[in-house]
Amino acid sequence: MKEKIRVLFICLGNICRSPAAEGAFKNLVIKTKLDHLFEIDSCGTSGYHDGELADPRTRKEAENRGISLTHRSRKLTKADLTYFDYLLVMDENNFQAVSSLTNEKNIQDKILLFGKFRSDAGAPIVPDPYYENEVAFKKVQDLVEDCSLGFLNFLGEIKCLK
Numbered sequence: 001m002k003e004k005i006r007v008l009f010i011c012l013g014n015i016c017r018s019p020a021a022e023g024a025f026k027n028l029v030i031k032t033k034l035d036h037l038f039e040i041d042s043c044g045t046s047g048y049h050d051g052e053l054a055d056p057r058t059r060k061e062a063e064n065r066g067i068s069l070t071h072r073s074r075k076l077t078k079a080d081l082t083y084f085d086y087l088l089v090m091d092e093n094n095f096q097a098v099s100s101l102t103n104e105k106n107i108q109d110k111i112l113l114f115g116k117f118r119s120d121a122g123a124p125i126v127p128d129p130y131y132e133n134e135v136a137f138k139k140v141q142d143l144v145e146d147c148s149l150g151f152l153n154f155l156g157e158i159k160c161l162k
């Protein structure tokens with residue numbers, strides 16, 4: 001049997017953007033009947049919120065789309081870097097934080113800005129909504145759904161899904 005494609009979404013606190021992305025991408029692969037092909041998780045570079053559920057504002061936006069977020073925040077580990085096939089970071093700070101953990105080219109190549117998969121010409125980042133209002137959380141939800149679609153199409157194009 002083909003090995004699953006292992007996807008890890010990464011932000012700073014693992015309570016806003018990366019759990020939203022994890023939920024959106026899981027929802028998409030379930031809807032497209034591709035969920036058996038994936039292992040999907042999320043984490044943070046900081047560990048500030050270890051063990052916590054996603055921020056209530058993140059959970060509310062996900063609930064509005066029929067997505068229930070049950071993930072508990074956890075900090076990125078070195079083992080994650082080798083275990084996962086895709087390390088999808090939300091912004092440049094996350095990129096630097098993950099990138100600084102390794103010199104290995106094959107791991108560096110796995111680190112991608114999730115925002116590069118968006119369908120419009122906006123900046124390739126998912127902005128941190130933590131100190132913002134509900135509008136920012138809705139924008140994050142919209143953006144991670146859009147990027148999920150783009151990422152799934154990307155995997156199809158590079159024939160991971162064939």
Ligand code: 4NP
Nearest residue numbers: 011012013014015016017130
């Ligand atoms: P996230 O948002 O990285 O999208 O989960 C944040 C959550 C918590 C903090 C910063 C950003 N914080 O400073 O505690």
